[in-house]
Amino acid sequence: MGNLSIVTIIIIVANVLISYKGFGDYSFFDKYKFQVGSVQRGEKIRLFSSAFLHVDMQHLIFNMLTLYFFANPVLAYLGTVNFLIIYVGSLLFGNLLALYFHKNEYHYSAVGASGAVTGILYSAILLRPDMSLFLFFVPIPIPAYIFGIGYLLYSIYGMKKRVGNIGHDAHFGGAVGGYVITLLLAPWLFREHLLMIVLLAIPIVLLYVLRKSGKI
Structure with missing residues:
Protein backbone atom coordinates (compact mmCIF):
# COMPACT_ATOMS: atom_id res chain seq x y z
CA MET A 1 0.00 0.00 0.00
CA GLY A 2 2.84 2.40 0.83
CA ASN A 3 2.63 6.04 1.73
CA LEU A 4 0.07 8.45 0.36
CA SER A 5 1.30 10.31 -2.70
CA ILE A 6 0.74 14.05 -3.04
CA VAL A 7 -1.78 13.57 -5.88
CA THR A 8 -3.84 11.13 -3.80
CA ILE A 9 -3.79 13.56 -0.87
CA ILE A 10 -4.95 16.42 -3.12
CA ILE A 11 -7.85 14.35 -4.53
CA ILE A 12 -8.94 13.20 -1.06
CA VAL A 13 -8.73 16.74 0.38
CA ALA A 14 -10.73 18.12 -2.57
CA ASN A 15 -13.42 15.49 -2.07
CA VAL A 16 -13.59 16.12 1.68
CA LEU A 17 -13.78 19.93 1.39
CA ILE A 18 -16.31 20.02 -1.46
CA SER A 19 -18.45 17.25 0.05
CA TYR A 20 -18.42 18.99 3.44
CA LYS A 21 -19.58 22.20 1.75
CA GLY A 22 -22.39 20.23 0.11
CA PHE A 23 -23.45 18.63 3.40
CA GLY A 24 -24.35 22.01 4.85
CA ASP A 25 -25.35 23.96 1.76
CA TYR A 26 -28.17 22.37 -0.23
CA SER A 27 -28.18 25.07 -2.93
CA PHE A 28 -24.47 24.34 -3.60
CA PHE A 29 -25.17 20.60 -3.60
CA ASP A 30 -28.13 21.03 -5.96
CA LYS A 31 -26.16 23.28 -8.33
CA TYR A 32 -23.29 20.84 -8.87
CA LYS A 33 -24.83 17.36 -8.55
CA PHE A 34 -25.31 15.17 -11.61
CA GLN A 35 -28.85 15.65 -12.91
CA VAL A 36 -29.97 14.44 -16.30
CA GLY A 37 -32.24 17.37 -17.17
CA SER A 38 -29.69 19.99 -16.14
CA VAL A 39 -26.87 18.28 -18.07
CA GLN A 40 -29.07 18.05 -21.16
CA ARG A 41 -29.82 21.79 -20.85
CA GLY A 42 -26.10 22.48 -21.16
CA GLU A 43 -24.76 22.35 -17.59
CA LYS A 44 -21.95 19.99 -18.55
CA ILE A 45 -19.86 20.96 -15.50
CA ARG A 46 -22.13 18.65 -13.49
CA LEU A 47 -20.56 15.65 -15.24
CA PHE A 48 -17.34 16.56 -13.43
CA SER A 49 -18.39 18.45 -10.29
CA SER A 50 -20.80 15.75 -9.08
CA ALA A 51 -17.85 13.41 -8.49
CA PHE A 52 -16.63 15.63 -5.64
CA LEU A 53 -19.97 15.63 -3.80
CA HIS A 54 -21.24 12.81 -1.58
CA VAL A 55 -24.56 11.98 0.04
CA ASP A 56 -23.14 11.62 3.55
CA MET A 57 -19.93 10.97 5.50
CA GLN A 58 -20.20 7.18 5.14
CA HIS A 59 -20.42 7.50 1.34
CA LEU A 60 -17.40 9.82 1.33
CA ILE A 61 -15.26 7.65 3.64
CA PHE A 62 -15.96 4.47 1.66
CA ASN A 63 -14.91 6.05 -1.63
CA MET A 64 -11.80 7.69 -0.20
CA LEU A 65 -10.70 4.49 1.55
CA THR A 66 -11.03 2.58 -1.71
CA LEU A 67 -8.96 5.21 -3.49
CA TYR A 68 -6.37 5.08 -0.70
CA PHE A 69 -5.96 1.30 -1.04
CA PHE A 70 -5.67 1.17 -4.84
CA ALA A 71 -4.03 4.43 -5.94
CA ASN A 72 -0.44 3.41 -5.33
CA PRO A 73 -0.21 0.44 -7.76
CA VAL A 74 -1.49 2.69 -10.58
CA LEU A 75 0.88 5.50 -9.64
CA ALA A 76 3.81 3.09 -9.36
CA TYR A 77 3.27 1.54 -12.79
CA LEU A 78 1.93 4.48 -14.81
CA GLY A 79 2.96 7.70 -13.06
CA THR A 80 1.05 10.75 -11.85
CA VAL A 81 -0.12 12.14 -15.20
CA ASN A 82 -1.53 8.81 -16.39
CA PHE A 83 -3.11 8.24 -12.97
CA LEU A 84 -4.97 11.54 -13.35
CA ILE A 85 -6.00 10.64 -16.90
CA ILE A 86 -7.49 7.38 -15.62
CA TYR A 87 -9.19 9.07 -12.65
CA VAL A 88 -10.81 11.87 -14.65
CA GLY A 89 -11.53 9.64 -17.66
CA SER A 90 -13.26 7.05 -15.47
CA LEU A 91 -15.20 9.80 -13.69
CA LEU A 92 -16.53 11.14 -16.99
CA PHE A 93 -17.10 7.70 -18.53
CA GLY A 94 -19.17 6.68 -15.49
CA ASN A 95 -21.37 9.78 -15.64
CA LEU A 96 -21.76 9.54 -19.43
CA LEU A 97 -22.95 5.94 -19.11
CA ALA A 98 -25.40 7.05 -16.41
CA LEU A 99 -26.59 9.82 -18.74
CA TYR A 100 -27.08 7.29 -21.54
CA PHE A 101 -29.09 4.87 -19.40
CA HIS A 102 -31.22 7.59 -17.79
CA LYS A 103 -31.51 10.05 -20.69
CA ASN A 104 -35.32 10.07 -20.49
CA GLU A 105 -35.43 10.45 -16.69
CA TYR A 106 -34.95 14.22 -16.43
CA HIS A 107 -35.03 14.30 -12.63
CA TYR A 108 -32.53 11.45 -12.17
CA SER A 109 -29.60 12.67 -10.07
CA ALA A 110 -26.46 11.22 -8.51
CA VAL A 111 -23.27 12.22 -6.72
CA GLY A 112 -20.04 10.60 -5.64
CA ALA A 113 -16.53 9.69 -6.72
CA SER A 114 -17.48 6.04 -7.22
CA GLY A 115 -17.00 6.03 -11.01
CA ALA A 116 -13.53 7.57 -10.76
CA VAL A 117 -12.52 5.36 -7.84
CA THR A 118 -13.83 2.21 -9.54
CA GLY A 119 -11.75 3.12 -12.59
CA ILE A 120 -8.63 3.28 -10.40
CA LEU A 121 -9.61 -0.02 -8.79
CA TYR A 122 -9.87 -1.74 -12.19
CA SER A 123 -6.66 -0.19 -13.40
CA ALA A 124 -4.91 -1.59 -10.31
CA ILE A 125 -6.41 -5.04 -10.96
CA LEU A 126 -5.13 -5.01 -14.55
CA LEU A 127 -1.68 -3.91 -13.46
CA ARG A 128 -1.50 -6.23 -10.46
CA PRO A 129 -3.88 -9.17 -11.10
CA ASP A 130 -2.02 -11.12 -8.40
CA MET A 131 -3.35 -8.73 -5.74
CA SER A 132 -5.67 -10.09 -3.09
CA LEU A 133 -8.45 -8.04 -1.52
CA PHE A 134 -9.70 -8.27 2.04
CA LEU A 135 -13.39 -7.42 2.34
CA PHE A 136 -14.99 -6.54 5.66
CA PHE A 137 -17.52 -9.37 5.50
CA VAL A 138 -15.20 -12.09 4.07
CA PRO A 139 -12.50 -13.48 6.40
CA ILE A 140 -10.24 -14.75 3.60
CA PRO A 141 -8.38 -12.86 0.83
CA ILE A 142 -10.12 -12.74 -2.56
CA PRO A 143 -8.11 -12.61 -5.82
CA ALA A 144 -8.48 -9.14 -7.31
CA TYR A 145 -9.70 -10.36 -10.70
CA ILE A 146 -12.45 -12.49 -9.09
CA PHE A 147 -13.63 -9.41 -7.23
CA GLY A 148 -13.49 -7.36 -10.44
CA ILE A 149 -15.61 -9.78 -12.46
CA GLY A 150 -18.06 -10.28 -9.60
CA TYR A 151 -18.42 -6.55 -9.04
CA LEU A 152 -19.28 -5.86 -12.68
CA LEU A 153 -21.75 -8.75 -12.78
CA TYR A 154 -23.42 -7.37 -9.63
CA SER A 155 -23.51 -3.91 -11.22
CA ILE A 156 -25.33 -5.36 -14.25
CA TYR A 157 -27.81 -7.05 -11.89
CA GLY A 158 -28.22 -3.77 -9.99
CA MET A 159 -28.86 -1.85 -13.22
CA LYS A 160 -31.42 -4.40 -14.37
CA LYS A 161 -33.27 -4.67 -11.03
CA ARG A 162 -32.56 -1.11 -9.84
CA VAL A 163 -31.15 -2.42 -6.59
CA GLY A 164 -30.83 0.17 -3.83
CA ASN A 165 -30.19 3.90 -4.13
CA ILE A 166 -26.90 3.22 -5.93
CA GLY A 167 -25.57 4.47 -9.29
CA HIS A 168 -24.66 1.02 -10.62
CA ASP A 169 -24.33 2.38 -14.16
CA ALA A 170 -21.79 5.01 -13.04
CA HIS A 171 -19.82 2.32 -11.20
CA PHE A 172 -19.85 0.10 -14.27
CA GLY A 173 -18.94 2.98 -16.57
CA GLY A 174 -16.08 3.99 -14.32
CA ALA A 175 -14.76 0.42 -14.31
CA ALA A 186 -0.06 0.26 -21.02
CA PRO A 187 -0.37 -1.96 -24.13
CA TRP A 188 2.30 -4.27 -22.68
CA LEU A 189 -0.50 -5.70 -20.54
CA PHE A 190 -1.76 -7.59 -23.61
CA ARG A 191 1.50 -9.51 -23.60
CA GLU A 192 1.81 -10.10 -19.86
CA HIS A 193 -1.78 -10.35 -18.58
CA LEU A 194 -3.87 -11.33 -21.62
CA LEU A 195 -5.99 -13.88 -19.73
CA MET A 196 -6.96 -11.28 -17.12
CA ILE A 197 -7.86 -8.80 -19.87
CA VAL A 198 -10.16 -11.37 -21.49
CA LEU A 199 -11.77 -12.39 -18.19
CA LEU A 200 -12.46 -8.79 -17.16
CA ALA A 201 -13.97 -8.12 -20.61
CA ILE A 202 -16.69 -10.76 -20.14
CA PRO A 203 -19.08 -8.58 -18.06
CA ILE A 204 -18.52 -5.65 -20.46
CA VAL A 205 -19.54 -7.80 -23.45
CA LEU A 206 -22.49 -9.16 -21.44
CA LEU A 207 -23.80 -5.65 -20.72
CA TYR A 208 -23.52 -4.75 -24.41
CA VAL A 209 -25.47 -7.87 -25.43
CA LEU A 210 -28.17 -7.28 -22.80
CA ARG A 211 -28.53 -3.65 -23.84
CA LYS A 212 -28.75 -4.51 -27.54
CA SER A 213 -31.40 -7.12 -26.76
CA GLY A 214 -33.42 -4.61 -24.73
CA LYS A 215 -33.09 -6.52 -21.45
CA ILE A 216 -31.50 -3.55 -19.68
Whole structure:
Protein backbone atom coordinates (compact mmCIF):
# COMPACT_ATOMS: atom_id res chain seq x y z
CA MET A 1 0.00 0.00 0.00
CA GLY A 2 2.84 2.40 0.83
CA ASN A 3 2.63 6.04 1.73
CA LEU A 4 0.07 8.45 0.36
CA SER A 5 1.30 10.31 -2.70
CA ILE A 6 0.74 14.05 -3.04
CA VAL A 7 -1.78 13.57 -5.88
CA THR A 8 -3.84 11.13 -3.80
CA ILE A 9 -3.79 13.56 -0.87
CA ILE A 10 -4.95 16.42 -3.12
CA ILE A 11 -7.85 14.35 -4.53
CA ILE A 12 -8.94 13.20 -1.06
CA VAL A 13 -8.73 16.74 0.38
CA ALA A 14 -10.73 18.12 -2.57
CA ASN A 15 -13.42 15.49 -2.07
CA VAL A 16 -13.59 16.12 1.68
CA LEU A 17 -13.78 19.93 1.39
CA ILE A 18 -16.31 20.02 -1.46
CA SER A 19 -18.45 17.25 0.05
CA TYR A 20 -18.42 18.99 3.44
CA LYS A 21 -19.58 22.20 1.75
CA GLY A 22 -22.39 20.23 0.11
CA PHE A 23 -23.45 18.63 3.40
CA GLY A 24 -24.35 22.01 4.85
CA ASP A 25 -25.35 23.96 1.76
CA TYR A 26 -28.17 22.37 -0.23
CA SER A 27 -28.18 25.07 -2.93
CA PHE A 28 -24.47 24.34 -3.60
CA PHE A 29 -25.17 20.60 -3.60
CA ASP A 30 -28.13 21.03 -5.96
CA LYS A 31 -26.16 23.28 -8.33
CA TYR A 32 -23.29 20.84 -8.87
CA LYS A 33 -24.83 17.36 -8.55
CA PHE A 34 -25.31 15.17 -11.61
CA GLN A 35 -28.85 15.65 -12.91
CA VAL A 36 -29.97 14.44 -16.30
CA GLY A 37 -32.24 17.37 -17.17
CA SER A 38 -29.69 19.99 -16.14
CA VAL A 39 -26.87 18.28 -18.07
CA GLN A 40 -29.07 18.05 -21.16
CA ARG A 41 -29.82 21.79 -20.85
CA GLY A 42 -26.10 22.48 -21.16
CA GLU A 43 -24.76 22.35 -17.59
CA LYS A 44 -21.95 19.99 -18.55
CA ILE A 45 -19.86 20.96 -15.50
CA ARG A 46 -22.13 18.65 -13.49
CA LEU A 47 -20.56 15.65 -15.24
CA PHE A 48 -17.34 16.56 -13.43
CA SER A 49 -18.39 18.45 -10.29
CA SER A 50 -20.80 15.75 -9.08
CA ALA A 51 -17.85 13.41 -8.49
CA PHE A 52 -16.63 15.63 -5.64
CA LEU A 53 -19.97 15.63 -3.80
CA HIS A 54 -21.24 12.81 -1.58
CA VAL A 55 -24.56 11.98 0.04
CA ASP A 56 -23.14 11.62 3.55
CA MET A 57 -19.93 10.97 5.50
CA GLN A 58 -20.20 7.18 5.14
CA HIS A 59 -20.42 7.50 1.34
CA LEU A 60 -17.40 9.82 1.33
CA ILE A 61 -15.26 7.65 3.64
CA PHE A 62 -15.96 4.47 1.66
CA ASN A 63 -14.91 6.05 -1.63
CA MET A 64 -11.80 7.69 -0.20
CA LEU A 65 -10.70 4.49 1.55
CA THR A 66 -11.03 2.58 -1.71
CA LEU A 67 -8.96 5.21 -3.49
CA TYR A 68 -6.37 5.08 -0.70
CA PHE A 69 -5.96 1.30 -1.04
CA PHE A 70 -5.67 1.17 -4.84
CA ALA A 71 -4.03 4.43 -5.94
CA ASN A 72 -0.44 3.41 -5.33
CA PRO A 73 -0.21 0.44 -7.76
CA VAL A 74 -1.49 2.69 -10.58
CA LEU A 75 0.88 5.50 -9.64
CA ALA A 76 3.81 3.09 -9.36
CA TYR A 77 3.27 1.54 -12.79
CA LEU A 78 1.93 4.48 -14.81
CA GLY A 79 2.96 7.70 -13.06
CA THR A 80 1.05 10.75 -11.85
CA VAL A 81 -0.12 12.14 -15.20
CA ASN A 82 -1.53 8.81 -16.39
CA PHE A 83 -3.11 8.24 -12.97
CA LEU A 84 -4.97 11.54 -13.35
CA ILE A 85 -6.00 10.64 -16.90
CA ILE A 86 -7.49 7.38 -15.62
CA TYR A 87 -9.19 9.07 -12.65
CA VAL A 88 -10.81 11.87 -14.65
CA GLY A 89 -11.53 9.64 -17.66
CA SER A 90 -13.26 7.05 -15.47
CA LEU A 91 -15.20 9.80 -13.69
CA LEU A 92 -16.53 11.14 -16.99
CA PHE A 93 -17.10 7.70 -18.53
CA GLY A 94 -19.17 6.68 -15.49
CA ASN A 95 -21.37 9.78 -15.64
CA LEU A 96 -21.76 9.54 -19.43
CA LEU A 97 -22.95 5.94 -19.11
CA ALA A 98 -25.40 7.05 -16.41
CA LEU A 99 -26.59 9.82 -18.74
CA TYR A 100 -27.08 7.29 -21.54
CA PHE A 101 -29.09 4.87 -19.40
CA HIS A 102 -31.22 7.59 -17.79
CA LYS A 103 -31.51 10.05 -20.69
CA ASN A 104 -35.32 10.07 -20.49
CA GLU A 105 -35.43 10.45 -16.69
CA TYR A 106 -34.95 14.22 -16.43
CA HIS A 107 -35.03 14.30 -12.63
CA TYR A 108 -32.53 11.45 -12.17
CA SER A 109 -29.60 12.67 -10.07
CA ALA A 110 -26.46 11.22 -8.51
CA VAL A 111 -23.27 12.22 -6.72
CA GLY A 112 -20.04 10.60 -5.64
CA ALA A 113 -16.53 9.69 -6.72
CA SER A 114 -17.48 6.04 -7.22
CA GLY A 115 -17.00 6.03 -11.01
CA ALA A 116 -13.53 7.57 -10.76
CA VAL A 117 -12.52 5.36 -7.84
CA THR A 118 -13.83 2.21 -9.54
CA GLY A 119 -11.75 3.12 -12.59
CA ILE A 120 -8.63 3.28 -10.40
CA LEU A 121 -9.61 -0.02 -8.79
CA TYR A 122 -9.87 -1.74 -12.19
CA SER A 123 -6.66 -0.19 -13.40
CA ALA A 124 -4.91 -1.59 -10.31
CA ILE A 125 -6.41 -5.04 -10.96
CA LEU A 126 -5.13 -5.01 -14.55
CA LEU A 127 -1.68 -3.91 -13.46
CA ARG A 128 -1.50 -6.23 -10.46
CA PRO A 129 -3.88 -9.17 -11.10
CA ASP A 130 -2.02 -11.12 -8.40
CA MET A 131 -3.35 -8.73 -5.74
CA SER A 132 -5.67 -10.09 -3.09
CA LEU A 133 -8.45 -8.04 -1.52
CA PHE A 134 -9.70 -8.27 2.04
CA LEU A 135 -13.39 -7.42 2.34
CA PHE A 136 -14.99 -6.54 5.66
CA PHE A 137 -17.52 -9.37 5.50
CA VAL A 138 -15.20 -12.09 4.07
CA PRO A 139 -12.50 -13.48 6.40
CA ILE A 140 -10.24 -14.75 3.60
CA PRO A 141 -8.38 -12.86 0.83
CA ILE A 142 -10.12 -12.74 -2.56
CA PRO A 143 -8.11 -12.61 -5.82
CA ALA A 144 -8.48 -9.14 -7.31
CA TYR A 145 -9.70 -10.36 -10.70
CA ILE A 146 -12.45 -12.49 -9.09
CA PHE A 147 -13.63 -9.41 -7.23
CA GLY A 148 -13.49 -7.36 -10.44
CA ILE A 149 -15.61 -9.78 -12.46
CA GLY A 150 -18.06 -10.28 -9.60
CA TYR A 151 -18.42 -6.55 -9.04
CA LEU A 152 -19.28 -5.86 -12.68
CA LEU A 153 -21.75 -8.75 -12.78
CA TYR A 154 -23.42 -7.37 -9.63
CA SER A 155 -23.51 -3.91 -11.22
CA ILE A 156 -25.33 -5.36 -14.25
CA TYR A 157 -27.81 -7.05 -11.89
CA GLY A 158 -28.22 -3.77 -9.99
CA MET A 159 -28.86 -1.85 -13.22
CA LYS A 160 -31.42 -4.40 -14.37
CA LYS A 161 -33.27 -4.67 -11.03
CA ARG A 162 -32.56 -1.11 -9.84
CA VAL A 163 -31.15 -2.42 -6.59
CA GLY A 164 -30.83 0.17 -3.83
CA ASN A 165 -30.19 3.90 -4.13
CA ILE A 166 -26.90 3.22 -5.93
CA GLY A 167 -25.57 4.47 -9.29
CA HIS A 168 -24.66 1.02 -10.62
CA ASP A 169 -24.33 2.38 -14.16
CA ALA A 170 -21.79 5.01 -13.04
CA HIS A 171 -19.82 2.32 -11.20
CA PHE A 172 -19.85 0.10 -14.27
CA GLY A 173 -18.94 2.98 -16.57
CA GLY A 174 -16.08 3.99 -14.32
CA ALA A 175 -14.76 0.42 -14.31
CA VAL A 176 -14.94 0.26 -18.11
CA GLY A 177 -13.21 3.65 -18.32
CA GLY A 178 -10.38 2.46 -16.08
CA TYR A 179 -10.12 -0.78 -18.05
CA VAL A 180 -9.97 0.84 -21.50
CA ILE A 181 -7.74 3.78 -20.61
CA THR A 182 -5.25 1.57 -18.76
CA LEU A 183 -4.97 -0.75 -21.77
CA LEU A 184 -4.40 2.25 -24.05
CA LEU A 185 -1.70 3.63 -21.74
CA ALA A 186 -0.06 0.26 -21.02
CA PRO A 187 -0.37 -1.96 -24.13
CA TRP A 188 2.30 -4.27 -22.68
CA LEU A 189 -0.50 -5.70 -20.54
CA PHE A 190 -1.76 -7.59 -23.61
CA ARG A 191 1.50 -9.51 -23.60
CA GLU A 192 1.81 -10.10 -19.86
CA HIS A 193 -1.78 -10.35 -18.58
CA LEU A 194 -3.87 -11.33 -21.62
CA LEU A 195 -5.99 -13.88 -19.73
CA MET A 196 -6.96 -11.28 -17.12
CA ILE A 197 -7.86 -8.80 -19.87
CA VAL A 198 -10.16 -11.37 -21.49
CA LEU A 199 -11.77 -12.39 -18.19
CA LEU A 200 -12.46 -8.79 -17.16
CA ALA A 201 -13.97 -8.12 -20.61
CA ILE A 202 -16.69 -10.76 -20.14
CA PRO A 203 -19.08 -8.58 -18.06
CA ILE A 204 -18.52 -5.65 -20.46
CA VAL A 205 -19.54 -7.80 -23.45
CA LEU A 206 -22.49 -9.16 -21.44
CA LEU A 207 -23.80 -5.65 -20.72
CA TYR A 208 -23.52 -4.75 -24.41
CA VAL A 209 -25.47 -7.87 -25.43
CA LEU A 210 -28.17 -7.28 -22.80
CA ARG A 211 -28.53 -3.65 -23.84
CA LYS A 212 -28.75 -4.51 -27.54
CA SER A 213 -31.40 -7.12 -26.76
CA GLY A 214 -33.42 -4.61 -24.73
CA LYS A 215 -33.09 -6.52 -21.45
CA ILE A 216 -31.50 -3.55 -19.68
